[in-house]
Amino acid sequence: MFHTSKNGLPLNKAVLVLNMNYAPLMICTAKRAICLKYLEKVDIVETYQEEVHSPSVTEKLPSIVKLKDFVHYNSMDVVLSRKNIMLRDKHTCQYCGFKSSSLTIDHIIPRERGGLDHWDNLVAACQNCNIKKGNRSPEEINMSLIRLPRKPNRIHYFQQFINHDQAAWRPYLFLESF
Numbered sequence: 124m125f126h127t128s129k130n131g132l133p134l135n136k137a138v139l140v141l142n143m144n145y146a147p148l149m150i151c152t153a154k155r156a157i158c159l160k161y162l163e164k165v166d167i168v169e170t171y172q173e174e175v176h177s178p179s180v181t182e183k184l185p186s187i188v189k190l191k192d193f194v195h196y197n198s199m200d201v202v203l204s205r206k207n208i209m210l211r212d213k214h215t216c217q218y219c220g221f222k223s224s225s226l227t228i229d230h231i232i233p234r235e236r237g238g239l240d241h242w243d244n245l246v247a248a249c250q251n252c253n254i255k256k257g258n259r260s261p262e263e264i265n266m267s268l269i270r271l272p273r274k275p276n277r278i279h280y281f282q283q284f285i286n287h288d289q290a291a292w293r294p295y296l297f298l299e300s301f
């Protein structure tokens with residue numbers, strides 16, 4: 124996984140990969156999408172304004188591609204990982220709102236007290252809040268969460284990659300009608 128960057132290299136731009144039935148499947152780099160196209164695995168659905176040049180061809184960068192074959196992949200779950208918790212919580216401490224790229228993960232109900240490694244028990248927290256909270260539940264120390272943590276689904280996850288360049292993605296992520 125990678126992050127979109129306005130100043131990033133064009134070949135690193137995010138491409139939305141759709142299943143054969145147009146269901147959103149994953150996000151890959153433009154470079155990977157172009158490889159898939161040459162392997163005849165995908166069709167280009169939408170392109171960006173930017174072009175890529177090779178000695179023989181100039182073509183527009185793909186923005187959305189669709190698999191030629193149906194992939195049986197029915198899970199809309201997002202893998203529970205540190206990185207995905209940070210993405211869900213937008214790199215923002217869920218107690219004080221401090222934004223940073225170096226936050227810690229807090230167990231709302233501490234592990235030692237039976238708190239599980241689940242989406243609804245894990246949040247991004249700054250070091251100060253994590254230390255202040257220690258081995259207690261938020262209620263015990265009068266700390267409250269900015270928002271209740273939920274298990275994200277893939278659609279929400281993909282939606283976070285959209286900025287002004289990805290307007291074409293919106294209908295495929297159910298943000299507007301076709």
Ligand SMILES: [Zn+2]
Nearest residue numbers: 216219249252
């Ligand atoms: Zn904090």
